[in-house]
Amino acid sequence: EILPVLLCGGSGTRLWPLSREAFPKQFLPLAGEHTLLQATALRAMRVRGALAPLVVCNADHRYVVAEQLNEVGITHPRLLLEPCARNTAPAIAAAAFAAMADGGDPLLLVLPSDHLIKDESGFRSAVETALANAPDKALVTFGIVPERPDTGFGYIRAAASDGALRHVDQFVEKPGIERAREYVASGDYSWNSGMFLFRASTFLAELEANEPDMFARCSEAVERASKDGDALRLDKAAFGAARADSIDYAVMERTQNAFVLPLSIGWNDVGSWNAVWETIEKDAHGNAAHGDVITIDSRNTYARSERLVALIGVEDLVVIETDDALLVAHRDHVQQVKDVVGRLRESG
Ligand code: GDD
Ligand code: MG
Known part of the structure; x- marks a missing residue:
């Protein structure tokens, strides 16, 4: 079983004036008929074995999210509502705790809700390759061949090996321009696409090892969460007390268990x-x-x-x-x- 976790809390400030705080980029139809969130949800649902997605978003966006998902036929989306933005590490941690709350331990396919992917079937087969090859306890990320020394991305160097899935030697989140230039010139690095695949318990074990306080706060935020229709509202005091940080800095730069699968699927983060x-x-x-x-x-x-x-x-x-x-x-x-x-x- 795969639970797609759609991260839907970004503010998309570089697409001003179309993208606004009340209506950020993931809710816009930037290419084609669907909004980026709708396209992501549909893409996730078509992965073999995927459950209905769990969407993590700010409580203020609850109705936009529900309405947009309804429009593409997802009538009862599972929503996890954040009282405030704490960046992606707490958002994913809360999703992992919520996913395990009823006793299961699903594989989480974490997807940013604001990217474009041209080659959908390429995406699906990448997920299947990752599923088939990932060792136990692996944190899988998907790599993109870098096109320029962009400082807005994470850079991944994979260990030499023949397999499709390679162990990550080094993960550097948003390097400075000098280092980004070196990495691209070396030909040894790929961009981090920001999509991840791991078991809920695997991510939480890594988080506990690297960020014990964040782990505890997020656990508490889910334990004390309140049900509200199809949505789960995270506890404000606990979640608000979690340190704001991204999964990239909090976990991916530090873990020894990261693996990368290179992708060539017409990926674009529509970041500008x-x-x-x-x-x-x-x-x-x-x-x-x-x-x-x-x-x-x-x-x-x-x-x-x-x-x-x-x-x-x-x-x-x-x-x-x-x-x-x-x-x-x-x-x-x-x-x-x-x-x-x-x-x-x-x-x-
Ligand atoms: N629920 C929730 N809560 N979602 C969030 C939050 C939050 O507090 N903050 C960000 N997100 C969502 C965004 O909407 C986006 O879909 C995704 O999480 C990633 O966040 P960004 O803020 O867009 O990250 P980034 O683009 O700077 O960097 C990440 O993505 C790059 C690829 O686009 C990193 O993973 C980089 O390593 C990666 O290269
Ligand atoms: Mg982004």
């Missing part, structure tokens, strides 16, 4: 407007658009708006318009969109 631009069709000059856009003497632009947009004589521009905001940015600077969100937060 550039990444969105990469996923859509362009005209002969590299211009891409969502909506009515006229481009004249322009190259490599991306525009998205409900209104008619005209771009003349510009290159490498991103133009995103929503009801209450307009973003104009150079393609080389789209990572700084998150700084806009930072400023907005400061000024309340």
